[in-house]
Amino acid sequence: MSWTEISISVAREATPLAEEALEQLGALAITLQDDEDNPVLEPDPGATPLWPTVHVRGLFEPGLKRETVLAALGAVPGADRPENIRWRQFGEQNWERAWMDRFAPMKFGQRLWIVPGGMSIPHDPANIEIQLDPGLAFGTGTHPTTALCLEWLDAIDVTASTVVDYGCGSGILGIAAALKGAGQVVCVDNDPQALEATADNAARNGVADRVGCHLPGLVDCPMADVLLANILAAPLIRLAPLLTGLLKPGGHVALSGILEEQAEHVLAAYDPALEQVSIKQKDEWILLHGRCSVAPENVPGSQQ
Numbered sequence: 642m643s644w645t646e647i648s649i650s651v652a653r654e655a656t657p658l659a660e661e662a663l664e665q666l667g668a669l670a671i672t673l674q675d676d677e678d679n680p681v682l683e684p685d686p687g688a689t690p691l692w693p694t695v696h697v698r699g700l701f702e703p704g705l706k707r708e709t710v711l712a713a714l715g716a717v718p719g720a721d722r723p724e725n726i727r728w729r730q731f732g733e734q735n736w737e738r739a740w741m742d743r744f745a746p747m748k749f750g751q752r753l754w755i756v757p758g759g760m761s762i763p764h765d766p767a768n769i770e771i772q773l774d775p776g777l778a779f780g781t782g783t784h785p786t787t788a789l790c791l792e793w794l795d796a797i798d799v800t801a802s803t804v805v806d807y808g809c810g811s812g813i814l815g816i817a818a819a820l821k822g823a824g825q826v827v828c829v830d831n832d833p834q835a836l837e838a839t840a841d842n843a844a845r846n847g848v849a850d851r852v853g854c855h856l857p858g859l860v861d862c863p864m865a866d867v868l869l870a871n872i873l874a875a876p877l878i879r880l881a882p883l884l885t886g887l888l889k890p891g892g893h894v895a896l897s898g899i900l901e902e903q904a905e906h907v908l909a910a911y912d913p914a915l916e917q918v919s920i921k922q923k924d925e926w927i928l929l930h931g932r933c934s935v936a937p938e939n940v941p942g943s944q945q
Contacts, residue, residue: 645705646729648698651719656695658717663699666713670700703730749788750795753817769820772845773813786897789921789928790814790871793895797867799823805865805887807880808872808898812839812852818867819848826852827862867893874903878910885914888933899927 647666651659656673663671674696707728714720746756752769754762762768794814800822806815809828816839819826826848828839836854843852855862865887870877877884877896888894894915899907904920904927915931922928 643703644731645701645703646698646731647701647705647710648696648727648729649714649717649720650694650696651717653695655718655720656697659695659697659714659720662713662717662720663697666699666701666705666710668699668701672698674698747788749791753791753795753821755791755813769817771813771817771820773811773816773842785923785926786871786899786928787813789923789926790869790895790897791817793921793928793930794818794821794869797893799867802866803827803863805829805862805868807868807870807884807887808876809839809854810835810871812842812854814869814871815839815852816843816846816848818869819843819851820846823851823867825863827865828852828854829857829862830854831857862887864889865892867895869895869897871895871897873898874900874907877907881910881914885911885933890933892933893930894933895928895930897926897928899929901925901927903927904929 746762748754754770756770799818801824803825804818804823806828809830812828815826815828840854843849916934918931
């Protein structure tokens with residue numbers, strides 16, 4: 642069996658038209674990809690993040706005629722010339738093998754491992770193994786921001802602690818904390834799909850009894866010993882009063898998803914609520930770690 646892939650590059654505003662045209666042509670699957678390596682840094686809650694220029698790909702069974710494709714895409718801005726449309730033919734693949742070749746167990750710090758299904762790591766009683774497959778929600782350990790959080794989490798003691806994972810994505814950080822011995826983990830995300838993934842992953846790793854999943858407005862969050870927020874600079878700044886208000890005095894906070902040039906602005910938003918602040922960096926991404934220096938009621942605008 643062979644397949645045909647048709648790909649076009651369009652402006653963000655033309656993406657829905659391109660998707661609709663490929664669907665009408667009978668696409669078996671459609672994917673969106675950054676066309677110019679532009680990161681999407683501040684999507685609004687509930688919005689679909691798209692890049693300024695989007696690479697739209699459709700997968701088709703063989704036999705699709707070029708003239709049919711050109712006619713269907715002719716009304717899509719940016720795809721109205723033949724040279725803007727790319728074709729690729731490829732044969733049947735062993736998709737499971739391709740997946741296995743792309744993902745492998747990953748180690749963070751001294752003990753934390755992310756292990757995809759069907760794989761194993763060297764036996765060591767000290768290892769903490771998180772079973773997690775790449776999925777729809779962000780956070781499988783492959784991104785520098787997640788890696789920074791896991792390495793930081795590996796280095797601290799969370800035994801019997803209350804941990805908040807704010808913007809949990811796949812739940813990887815909260816699950817890691819639970820596997821390290823946290824007594825209670827509260828995972829918060831504004832995406833119901835992320836919360837579903839977190840709940841599934843918590844059950845898979847045997848910690849569902851200690852991991853709760855909540856939308857931001859529906860959580861009565863306990864005061865936390867440890868708070869992790871791997872989101873983005875703008876929401877971190879906006880949520881500073883809320884997040885610091887969730888911490889016990891002296892509690893640990895780790896903030897990630899911050900580009901190097903954004904670190905100063907994020908730090909300013911959390912001053913004077915944090916002390917003993919340190920910075921870790923991986924590629925262009927920053928993790929800020931500090932401890933809550935004041936009681937939450939003294940933080941302007943704090944909420945519980």
